[in-house]
Amino acid sequence: MTGAKRGDILQNSMTYGLFTGAFVMHYGAEKIGILVIPAGPGNTERQINLMRDFGTTMLHITPSYALYVASVIYDKGIDPRRDLKLKRAYLGAEPYSEETRKKIEDMLGIDIYNCYGLTEMNGPGVGFECKYKEGLHIWEDNFLMEVINPETGEPIPDGEIGELVLTTLNREAMPLIRYRTRDLTKIISEPCKCGRTHRRISRILGRSDDMFIVKGVNIFPQQIEQVLMSIKGVAQNYQIVLESYDEMTVKVEIDRELFDGKIERLIRMKDEIVDKIRSATMVKPKVELLEPGTLPISEGKAKRVIDNRTI
Amino acid sequence: MNKVYMISVFAENKPGRLERVTKVLAEANINILAFSITSTNGFGVIKFMVNKWKEAYDLLREKGFTVSLNEAIGIEMKDQPGGLYEVVKILSSKGINIESASVYVAETRKRAYLIVEVEDTSKAKELLKDENLKFLNPEEIQ
Numbered sequence A: 001m002t003g004a005k006r007g008d009i010l011q012n013s014m015t016y017g018l019f020t021g022a023f024v025m026h027y028g029a030e031k032i033g034i035l036v037i038p039a040g041p042g043n044t045e046r047q048i049n050l051m052r053d054f055g056t057t058m059l060h061i062t063p064s065y066a067l068y069v070a071s072v073i074y075d076k077g078i079d080p081r082r083d084l085k086l087k088r089a090y091l092g093a094e095p096y097s098e099e100t101r102k103k104i105e106d107m108l109g110i111d112i113y114n115c116y117g118l119t120e121m122n123g124p125g126v127g128f129e130c131k132y133k134e135g136l137h138i139w140e141d142n143f144l145m146e147v148i149n150p151e152t153g154e155p156i157p158d159g160e161i162g163e164l165v166l167t168t169l170n171r172e173a174m175p176l177i178r179y180r181t182r183d184l185t186k187i188i189s190e191p192c193k194c195g196r197t198h199r200r201i202s203r204i205l206g207r208s209d210d211m212f213i214v215k216g217v218n219i220f221p222q223q224i225e226q227v228l229m230s231i232k233g234v235a236q237n238y239q240i241v242l243e244s245y246d247e248m249t250v251k252v253e254i255d256r257e258l259f260d261g262k263i264e265r266l267i268r269m270k271d272e273i274v275d276k277i278r279s280a281t282m283v284k285p286k287v288e289l290l291e292p293g294t295l296p297i298s299e300g301k302a303k304r305v306i307d308n309r310t311i
Numbered sequence B: 001m002n003k004v005y006m007i008s009v010f011a012e013n014k015p016g017r018l019e020r021v022t023k024v025l026a027e028a029n030i031n032i033l034a035f036s037i038t039s040t041n042g043f044g045v046i047k048f049m050v051n052k053w054k055e056a057y058d059l060l061r062e063k064g065f066t067v068s069l070n071e072a073i074g075i076e077m078k079d080q081p082g083g084l085y086e087v088v089k090i091l092s093s094k095g096i097n098i099e100s101a102s103v104y105v106a107e108t109r110k111r112a113y114l115i116v117e118v119e120d121t122s123k124a125k126e127l128l129k130d131e132n133l134k135f136l137n138p139e140e141i142q
Ligand SMILES: [Zn+2]
Pocket: A130, A131, A132, A137, A192, A193, A194, A195, A196
């Protein structure tokens, strides 16, 4: 689907253990003759050494950790296009924006494909992007999919955003009927350029339970992430802190490499972040610019929203 | 005209930030000749002119600070009333906008310099070359 074949080398940086994400990709890759390095997440130095020593061609990794690894690669003065053999990466396990995909693709000089799955449905591979990267094909011969309004439980038409609900069609021991994934997406029913007839879903826009409410407005962290990734001078790490019901604070690290010593530029950048978040969410945020390395580094699923509110 | 440099460090407005930066410089025996702090709501930029600018820049970067090296111009001010005014007047008559400024007093020679960062240093130097100004030579501060 994405060009992976015998002879490729997959570095699997997902968590092995009770999480199915690593295993499904591991066994799937082995089945078509791909060498798998079971790296697991973390120990970034070693990750990079493995990439170099084994000539890793593919990564399976979370988006937040991919960004971090890419920035460490740069800090170490490694040119991924020259010094590494990476061709593509499969990203999953947490939602991320199109801007984040482009950013990692540019940094590492690779193609990134979205992968969707959940442990209850055997793990990754429920849906996968083809080479056109325009949504994830769901294996409809294996899953019956619906999208519903998370508040009413009613199905909604294709093309509208709602919660994905799946029913297994071939599972024998533990079939699941109309299982609510809590993942927000929409069905793309138009035929895909690749010719596959399985319908697609859009990238996961968030969790129906990640959504938070400020000033009565429903906001998803991905809306904020999309804005931040579109602004030059901002580094990849961010955090949304909620202290009250009518204010949100967005903490962002500035990009060390783009700092030019001019405070005017930082002030303009901060204003731009405020304006763009306000137009994306209808809520004017407080924005704090932080020194790089101030926010916790994510190795695995990133915690983006810190909700300190009490009722 | 030789180049002098300002080192700029990004800092959040939190206690101890200036202390952390100056400690690094002190421990490396780097002498701060001039400095300024510009701050706004939440963050600021600390600027230094030091004797060993390249060393200071590398060291701060290595210690994880967010730092940049900016070219600057040092212009001698007369030690008399209106000394600063004279210099600033010339800059503004040439349409040169000062982005940051600090003062360096050369202790041994009893001279004071206005250290300015401008948008385009080479252009500014070109505009100023025929003026009756004395510029700070980097060799004087090393
Ligand atoms: Zn397709």
